[in-house]
Amino acid sequence: MALTTAGTQPSLGEVAGIPLPATTVDNWHQIQGFEAQSDDLLICTYPKSGTTWIQEIVDLIEQSGDVDKCQRAAIQHRHPFLEWARPPQPSGVEKARAMPRPRVLRTHLPAQLLPPSFWESNCKFLYVARNVKDCLVSYYHFQRMNRTLPDPGTWDQYFETFISGKVAWGSWFEHVRGWWELRNNVRMLFLFYEDIKRDPKQEIQKVMKFMEKNLDGAVLDTIVQETTFEKMKANPMTNRSTAPKTILDQSISPFMRKGIVGDWKNHFTVAQNERFDEIYRQKMEGTSINFCTEL
Ligand SMILES: Nc1ncnc2c1ncn2[C@@H]1O[C@H](COP(=O)(O)O)[C@@H](OP(=O)(O)O)[C@H]1O
Numbered sequence: 001m002a003l004t005t006a007g008t009q010p011s012l013g014e015v016a017g018i019p020l021p022a023t024t025v026d027n028w029h030q031i032q033g034f035e036a037q038s039d040d041l042l043i044c045t046y047p048k049s050g051t052t053w054i055q056e057i058v059d060l061i062e063q064s065g066d067v068d069k070c071q072r073a074a075i076q077h078r079h080p081f082l083e084w085a086r087p088p089q090p091s092g093v094e095k096a097r098a099m100p101r102p103r104v105l106r107t108h109l110p111a112q113l114l115p116p117s118f119w120e121s122n123c124k125f126l127y128v129a130r131n132v133k134d135c136l137v138s139y140y141h142f143q144r145m146n147r148t149l150p151d152p153g154t155w156d157q158y159f160e161t162f163i164s165g166k167v168a169w170g171s172w173f174e175h176v177r178g179w180w181e182l183r184n185n186v187r188m189l190f191l192f193y194e195d196i197k198r199d200p201k202q203e204i205q206k207v208m209k210f211m212e213k214n215l216d217g218a219v220l221d222t223i224v225q226e227t228t229f230e231k232m233k234a235n236p237m238t239n240r241s242t243a244p245k246t247i248l249d250q251s252i253s254p255f256m257r258k259g260i261v262g263d264w265k266n267h268f269t270v271a272q273n274e275r276f277d278e279i280y281r282q283k284m285e286g287t288s289i290n291f292c293t294e295l
């Protein structure tokens with residue numbers, strides 16, 4: 001079912017009530033049939049939660065801190081995006097199938113839509129969560145510049161759209177809750193964007209341990225330095241400058257926009273903030289997850 005109506009607007013479809021890019025919905029059979037392998041590592045995020053950041057961290061760990069090896073391709077091509085489907089490009093599933101093992105893959109899918117083989121194969125999952133207010137702001141600016149997603153409208157309009165979960169990959173609340181509740185039942189490292197920002201060294205060490213990589217202190221320091229916002233913004237292999245303007249129009253808003261905790265304060269009105277806090281309380285009631293919204 002198309003969720004947008006405007007003539008030339010890119011449309012979203014739905015799978016089991018979750019809005020997804022229409023081309024992903026068209027390819028759903030292939031995505032659900034994906035055969036995960038036991039040594040796959042799947043990076044899982046709600047959009048705009050630091051996916052690119054954790055991808056670069058994971059790649060640098062995998063390449064033992066070799067910065068040149070991480071220049072081999074733009075970040076969006078290093079780890080197949082499982083549900084990516086934009087014919088005639090090869091789909092995420094096709095790219096993953098062609099990749100040598102052990103594979104690092106990525107997805108924005110909510111846990112309930114993941115191909116069953118990921119659970120059956122006992123894969124590793126690396127989930128990164130970002131506080132919802134900054135996620136909302138980042139997603140708003142991303143939809144302004146991403147030509148393949150519906151136009152977000154005004155800030156006030158998008159605020160309502162996001163709360164109602166009518167954005168690609170669905171409700172932030174359900175996504176984060178779903179993955180959080182699974183964290184002790186499967187091989188999962190659950191990280192927070194705000195923790196990586198506050199203490200990158202400590203969080204990168206957790207990722208190294210999870211990936212069973214023993215790298216020395218100098219390599220760890222290199223990874224910390226190479227994955228700062230400023231470094232990644234200046235790096236053509238991470239800043240998406242290689243993506244065509246017809247897809248990402250960075251003259252509207254850069255992909256590497258601000259990279260901070262607390263930008264929501266520059267967007268939310270006092271009334272929106274009060275209302276949002278109440279909605280958050282209701283939607284997240286009963287979960288033990290705790291976010292920090294300022295550093
Ligand atoms: N090295 C880094 N440090 C901090 N934030 C980073 C980062 N790399 C990317 N980001 C931020 O992560 C968000 C993009 O997330 P994703 O990769 O999941 O699409 C953007 O947030 P902002 O729009 O708030 O700046 C981007 O600036």
Ligand SMILES: CCc1ccc(OS(=O)(=O)O)cc1
Pocket residue numbers: 021047048051076081146148149168
């Ligand atoms: C289909 C448009 C779209 C939306 C979100 C994307 O996520 S990411 O920026 O690659 O993480 C990509 C494409």
